[in-house]
Amino acid sequence: MDQLQPLWSPVRLTLELASVATLCLLVVATPLAWWLARSRAKWKEVVATIVSLPMVLPATVLGFYILILLGPDGPGGALANLWGARTLAFTFTGLVIGSVISALPTVVQPIRNAFAAIGDRPLEAAATLRASPWQAFWRVALPLASPGLLSGAVLGFSHTVGNFGVVLMIGGNIPGRTRVMSTAIFDYVESMQWREANILAGGMVVFAFCVILSMILIQKRFEGSGL
Amino acid sequence: MKPSIFAVACGLFAAALAPSAMAAQTHVAVAANFTEPAKEIAALFQNKTGHEAILIFGPSGGFYAQITQGAPFEVLLSADEERPRLAVENGFAVPESRFTYAIGKLVLWSRVLDVTDGQAALEAGNFSKISIANPASAPYGAAAIETLKALGLYDALQPKLVQGSSIAQAFQFVDTKNAEIGFVALAQLYGNSEGARWLVPEKLHASIRQDAVLLKKGADNEASKAFLAFLKGPEARGVIERYGYGLDIYAAREPAPAR
CATH class of the missing domain: 3.40.190.10 (Periplasmic binding protein-like II)
Structure with a gap:
């Protein structure tokens, strides 16, 4: 049991990171997805493309630019100055920012699709019943889009758990602070501690299996209920 | 002819x-x-x-x-x-x-601090992060730890350590100034005159x-x-x-x- 102790710290940190990142992702992605689904602006697909870029860029490239973004010469450094730090790299906050940027496309997409699938009619009906656009959004659109929101949250959470390249590039591998599961596994493989690597990797496989299975079940359930 | x-x-x-x-x-x-x-x-x-x-x-x-x-x-x-x-x-x-x-030759390198006298700079500790390669997998990282221990500074500086997965990444942290100071390989500074450097005496660590x-x-x-x-x-x-x-x-x- 003592041998497993060092394995717990990256697991706990990963779960904390993924939870915080998922919350931030929902806050950022929901209005963005709403705008992308409803706006008639011609340049909205340009924005959609920019949001999708992290999906295509190699993690090392993305990670390198996030490292510069977080650094003393970037906006992250300016932000860190507010509380007297030099950089956001090597911090939990930095990892959250990196995770949100890299998982954004996977979260925006299902939510946008869900909003688009609602169509104009339920919102027009709400308007005829004197609902303000704000009320229509909260009471009609959001509940109707909840399967999409749920998919987005699950995907964002699991993307963050599986995120390796970006975290490796900006984390600095500090035990208990920035050493998450994926980088811990990499370390164990690199230093030939394959037993520890196997345990963590095995846990990740089980986790991924559960996530994908629950996604499929959620989808089936909503399809069954006529949505 | x-x-x-x-x-x-x-x-x-x-x-x-x-x-x-x-x-x-x-x-x-x-x-x-x-x-x-x-x-x-x-x-x-x-x-x-x-x-x-x-x-x-x-x-x-x-x-x-x-x-x-x-x-x-x-x-x-x-x-x-x-x-x-x-x-x-x-x-x-x-x-x-x-x-x-x-x-390999180990170098203390910085783009923001004067580390020409590396030992003095390390002792002064006027930095928040010091970058090294992962000591478990990279010999340059292990040599950096040995150096800090030989100088009797390991315990004091340990909370400031950040690790790159490789010596290339340790270099990157210093190069982007995210870490003010770091141990890199002399070979990485080939053709690069930027910043200040201190060649770590080879007696401070096992040879790489x-x-x-x-x-x-x-x-x-x-x-x-x-x-x-x-x-x-x-x-x-x-x-x-x-x-x-x-x-x-x-x-x-x-x-x-x-x-």
């Missing part, structure tokens, strides 16, 4: 043709920190022997895992002596072929021996054996030294003594 020019031309023509007639290829797995010198050496090697060395760059630990799974590498230029030794021990490499091709070994896959390959022989030769050693590595005096002797 004319006949001699003709003879020279014929000679050049023959020289150009001759090696290619028996040219072969070898696949060399090269530790990432040795990327630039390896490219130069491979070019010189091809000019001289006509053989082609196809270089694959990556982390030594990753290479070792791949070799145990039958990767098609014929030569390994590792960043340490551990992996080549293990490759021999576990039957993936030719035992007598192992030798030290380069000895980078070993090469002929893998079983290349045991019968002419080009693989020729590449390792070339790596011990004066042209290659000139390149290695120019990039800021030390040389093992024993490696130049033929045959290399078993260690």
Whole structure:
């Protein structure tokens, strides 16, 4: 049991990171997805493309630019100055920012699709019943889009758990602070501690299996209920 | 004069043709920190022997895992002596072929602080983060820890340590100024005059021996054996030294003594 102790710290940190990142992702992605689904602006697909870029860029490239973004010469450094730090790299906050940027496309997409699938009619009906656009959004659109929101949250959470390249590039591998599961596994493989690597990797496989299975079940359930 | 020019031309023509007639290829797995010198050496090697060395760059630990799974590498230029030794021990490499091709030199480097007197800078501790390579997997990282311990500063500086997964990443943290100061390889500063540096005295840490070994896959390959022989030769050693590595005096002797 003592041998497993060092394995717990990256697991706990990963779960904390993924939870915080998922919350931030929902806050950022929901209005963005709403705008992308409803706006008639011609340049909205340009924005959609920019949001999708992290999906295509190699993690090392993305990670390198996030490292510069977080650094003393970037906006992250300016932000860190507010509380007297030099950089956001090597911090939990930095990892959250990196995770949100890299998982954004996977979260925006299902939510946008869900909003688009609602169509104009339920919102027009709400308007005829004197609902303000704000009320229509909260009471009609959001509940109707909840399967999409749920998919987005699950995907964002699991993307963050599986995120390796970006975290490796900006984390600095500090035990208990920035050493998450994926980088811990990499370390164990690199230093030939394959037993520890196997345990963590095995846990990740089980986790991924559960996530994908629950996604499929959620989808089936909503399809069954006529949505 | 004319006949001699003709003879020279014929000679050049023959020289150009001759090696290619028996040219072969070898696949060399090269530790990432040795990327630039390896490219130069491979070019010189091809000019001289006509053989082609196809270089694959990556982390030594990753290479070792791949070799145990039958990767098609014929030569390994590792960043340490551990992996080549293990490759021999576990039957993936030719035992007598192992030798030290380069000895890494550790440097304290900064783009924001004056570290010309590294020991004083480390003692002053006017920085929030100090970057090193992962000591568990990268010899440069282990040497950095040994240095801090030898200076009696490890306990004081330990909370400020950030680790790159490789020496390349440790360099990146300092280069982007995310860490004010860090231990990098002298070879990484080749052609780079930026910032201030302090060459860590070699007595402060065990020497960073980078070993090469002929893998079983290349045991019968002419080009693989020729590449390792070339790596011990004066042209290659000139390149290695120019990039800021030390040389093992024993490696130049033929045959290399078993260690």
